[in-house]
Amino acid sequence: xxxxxxxxxxxxxxxxxxxxxxxxxxxxxxxxxxxxxxxxxxxxxxxxxxxxxxxxxxxxxxxxxxxxxxxxxxxxxxxxxxxxxxxxxxxxxxxxxxxxxxxxxxxxxxxxxxxxxxxxxxxxxxxxxxxxxxxxxxxxxxxxxxxxxxxxxxxxxxxxxxxxxxxxxxxxxxxxxxxxxxxxxxxxxxxxxxxxxxxxxxxxxxxxxxxxxxxxxxxxxxxxxxxxxxxxxxxxxxxxxxxxxxxxxxxxxxxxxxxxxxxxxxxxxxxxxxxxxxxxxxxxxxxxxxxxxxxxxxxxxxxxxxxxxxxxxxxxxxxxxxxxxxxxxxxxxxxxxxxxxxxxxxxxxxxxxxxxxxxxxxxxxxxxxxxxxxxxxxxxxxxxxxxxxxxxxxxxxxxxxxxxxxxxxxxxxxxxxxxxxxxxxxxxxxxxxxxxxxxxxxxxxxxxxxxxxxxxxxxxxxxxxxxxxxxxxxxxxxxxxxxxxxxxxxxxxxxxxxxxxxxxxxxxxxxxxxxxxxxxxxxxxxxxxxxxxxxxxxxxxxxxxxxxxxxxxxxxxxxxxxxxxxxxxxxxxxxxxxxx
Amino acid sequence: xxxxxxxxxxxxxxxxxxxxxxxxxxxxxxxxxxxxxxxxxxxxxxxxxxxxxxxxxxxxxxxxxxxxxxxxxxxxxx
Numbered sequence: 174x175x176x177x178x179x180x181x182x183x184x185x186x187x188x189x190x191x192x193x194x195x196x197x198x199x200x201x202x203x204x205x206x207x208x209x210x211x212x213x214x215x216x217x218x219x220x221x222x223x224x225x226x227x228x229x230x231x232x233x234x235x236x237x238x239x240x241x242x243x244x245x246x247x248x249x250x251x252x253x254x255x256x257x258x259x260x261x262x263x264x265x266x267x268x269x270x271x272x273x274x275x276x277x278x279x280x281x282x283x284x285x286x287x288x289x290x291x292x293x294x295x296x297x298x299x300x301x302x303x304x305x306x307x308x309x310x311x312x313x314x315x316x317x318x319x320x321x322x323x324x325x326x327x328x329x330x331x332x333x334x335x336x337x338x339x340x341x342x343x344x345x346x347x348x349x350x351x352x353x354x355x356x357x358x359x360x361x362x363x364x365x366x367x368x369x370x371x372x373x374x375x376x377x378x379x380x381x382x383x384x385x386x387x388x389x390x391x392x393x394x395x396x397x398x399x400x401x402x403x404x405x406x407x408x409x410x411x412x413x414x415x416x417x418x419x420x421x422x423x424x425x426x427x428x429x430x431x432x433x434x435x436x437x438x439x440x441x442x443x444x445x446x447x448x449x450x451x452x453x454x455x456x457x458x459x460x461x462x463x464x465x466x467x468x469x470x471x472x473x474x475x476x477x478x479x480x481x482x483x484x485x486x487x488x489x490x491x492x493x494x495x496x497x498x499x500x501x502x503x504x505x506x507x508x509x510x511x512x513x514x515x516x517x518x519x520x521x522x523x524x525x526x527x528x529x530x531x532x533x534x535x536x537x538x539x540x541x542x543x544x545x546x547x548x549x550x551x552x553x554x555x556x557x558x559x560x561x562x563x564x565x566x567x568x569x570x571x572x573x574x575x576x577x578x579x580x581x582x583x584x585x586x587x588x589x590x591x592x593x594x595x596x597x598x599x600x601x602x603x604x605x606x607x608x609x610x611x612x613x614x615x616x617x618x619x620x621x622x623x624x625x626x627x628x629x630x631x632x633x634x635x636x637x638x639x640x641x642x643x644x645x646x647x648x649x650x651x652x653x654x655x656x657x658x659x660x661x662x663x664x665x666x667x668x669x670x671x672x673x674x675x676x677x678x679x680x681x682x683x684x685x686x687x688x689x690x691x692x693x694x695x696x697x698x699x700x701x702x703x704x705x706x707x708x709x710x711x712x713x714x715x716x717x718x719x720x721x722x723x724x725x726x727x728x729x730x731x732x733x734x735x736x737x738x739x740x741x742x743x744x745x746x747x748x749x750x751x752x753x
Numbered sequence: 754x755x756x757x758x759x760x761x762x763x764x765x766x767x768x769x770x771x772x773x774x775x776x777x778x779x780x781x782x783x784x785x786x787x788x789x790x791x792x793x794x795x796x797x798x799x800x801x802x803x804x805x806x807x808x809x810x811x812x813x814x815x816x817x818x819x820x821x822x823x824x825x826x827x828x829x830x831x
Contacts, residue, residue: 178797178800179769179770179797179801182772182797183772186772206793207793207796207797368800370809370810370811370812370815371796371800373812374796374812374815374816375792375796377796380800381796381797381800381801382800382804
C-alpha cells in the first residue's frame with residue numbers, strides 16, 4: 174500500500190516537469206540523504222515536483238545563523254528540520270545531573286531560536302516567511318529508571334515527553350508545522366522504526382523500512398500547505414456504515430452497536446462523527462430505497478450518525494457516478510476534495526473510472542480494518558482549524574434546503590428575492606482574522622489571483638494603510654453562511670489594484686459577486702481612486718472566474734488585467750441588502 | 754537455497770537497488786566494480802538483502818564484507 178523506499182528512490186530520477194513545483198531545504202543533526210530521497214520520491218508519488226536541497230551533516234546552526242548560507246540562497250518555500258532522539262539523548266547525557274530537570278526547556282529555547290532566525294532571514298525582500306516543518310522526537314527511554322522514570326522529572330523519558338509537549342505549545346505560529354515522528358514510530362513500533370546498526374554506522378535515525386512512512390507525513394503537510402485538502406466524505410451504507418443489508422435484513426437485522434461485528438461499524442461511525450466536528454462534510458450515496466436507507470439514521474438506537482450529520486443524502490437505484498456528480502454539484506466543492514468510501518469493489522472501480530479526481534480508498538475486506546487503514550492514509554491533513562469548522566455540515570444542509578426551495582419558483586430571480594439575503598462588508602478585524610486566513614488557504618476555484626495569507630499576514634494587511642481590506646458575510650432566511658468572501662485592494666496613486674479577491678463557492682449565483690464589486694467601487698470613490706484594476710491569474714482550478722471581470726463590466730487591458738472607471742460606474746443590481 | 758540460487762536473487766536485488774538491469778554480479782564482485790556502489794547505496798543494499806532473505810546483518814558484516822561472495826556466505830549462515 175505505501176510505496177517501498179526503493180520505489181521512492183526510483184521516483185527521484187523521473188521527469189518532474191509539468192508538476193506543480195515546491196522548493197524545500199533540509200537540515201538535520203543526523204544523516205539525511207536517505208530521508209531526502211524518500212521525501213522527494215514521495216512528493217513525485219503525490220504529483221508534486223519537489224526541488225530539495227539537502228544540506229551537509231549536522232549543520233543546522235551553521236546554516237541557520239548565517240544569513241548568507243546556502244539555506245537562504247536557495248529561496249525555499251519550506252525548510253525541513255530533522256532532529257533525532259539519539260542526538261537528543263547524547264546531549265542529555267552531557268548535561269550535569271542537577272540541570273536535567275531543565276533539559277527540555279533549554280532544548281526548546283534552542284529550537285525556538287532557530288525558528289526565529291529562520292523567519293528573520295528568509296525572503297527579506299518579499300516578507301513572505303519560509304514554512305518550517307519541524308520533526309518532533311520519537312519516544313525512547315534508556316530504562317535506567319525503568320517505569321520509575323515516569324516519576325522522576327530529570328529522567329530522559331520525562332524530559333523527552335515534555336519537549337514534545339513544549340513543541341506543540343510553541344508551534345502555534347502558522348509558519349511552523351510539526352511533523353509527528355513520534356506518531357510514525359507508534360504506528361510501526363520502535364523495532365521496525367529504528368535500525369540500531371544503521372544509526373551506529375551511518376548516523377541514520379530511521380530504518381530503511383520506516384523512511385516511506387516518515388516521508389508520507391512530510392508530504393502530507395506539504396499537500397495541505399498547497400491547499401490540496403479533503404473536504405467531504407461520500408459514504409455507502411450497507412456493509413460500509415453498518416453490517417448487513419437494510420433492505421434485506423431490516424432495522425433489527427443490521428449490525429451496528431456495541432456487540433459483535435457491529436462494534437467495528439460503531440467505532441467507524443464515531444470516527445466519521447469526529448471528522449464532522451473538525452469540518453469535514455459527510456454525504457451518503459447508496460443503492461437503496463430512500464425511506465429504507467434513512468430508517469437506521471432515524472430509528473436505530475445504536476447508530477452514531479444521525480440525519481443531521483449528513484449534508485446530502487442520495488439513495489436510489491441509479492448509478493453511483495451520476496449520483497456523486499449530483500452531490501458534488503450540490504455542495505459545490507472542488508472534485509478533488511472528495512473521498513468516496515464503499516465496500517463494493519465494483520462501485521469503487523466505477524467511480525474511479527468515471528471520476529478519476531476523487532480519492533477512492535481500497536477499503537479492506539474485513540470491516541475490522543476499515544478504520545486503521547483509513548487512519549494510515551492520513552487523508553485529512555490540514556493546516557488550519559477554527560471554530561467555524563464545527564458548523565460546516567449544518568451550513569451545507571441549509572444549502573440543500575435552498576436547492577429544494579429553488580425548485581418551487583418559476584424564475585430564479587423570484588427565488589433570489591424570496592431568500593432575503595443580507596450581507597456585511599467590513600474591514601479585516603482581529604476576530605475574523607483566523608477565518609480570513611483559512612478561507613485564503615482553502616479557496617481554489619473562485620480565486621482571482623490565488624494569494625494565500627497566514628493569520629499574521631492578514632493581520633499585517635489590516636494595519637497597513639496602503640491597503641483596503643474587506644471581508645463579506647452573507648445570511649438568508651435559511652441560515653448564516655458566515656464569512657464567505659475577502660477582498661484586498663492596494664492603493665497605487667489614483668488606482669485601486671485588486672490584489673486578492675476570493676469567494677466561497679457556496680454562495681455562487683446569488684449576485685454576491687455584483688454586491689462585492691459595488692462595494693469595491695464605493696470604496697474607490699471614498700479613496701478618490703479614478704479606476705479599479707483587477708487581475709486574473711490562471712491556475713488549474715480557477716477557470717470558473719476566467720471571465721468574471723468582464724461579466725462585472727470591467728474592460729480588458731490585456732495580460733489578464735481589467736479596469737473599470739469609478740466615475741462611469743453603474744451600480745449592479747443585486748438581491749442582497751447591506752447589513753451592519 | 755543453493756549458492757547459485759542465492760547469487761541469482763542477490764543479482765535481482767542489485768538490479769532493483771541500482772535501478773540498472775544490466776548489472777551482472779559474481780562472487781568476486783566488489784564495490785569498485787559497480788558504479789554508484791558508495792556507502793549510501795551500501796546501506797540501501799543491506800536493507801534490501803535483509804528484507805528479501807528475512808534476517809538482519811550484524812554490524813561487522815556491514816562494514817566487513819569484501820565482495821558479493823562474502824555476502825552470500827553470511828546469507829547462507831542464516
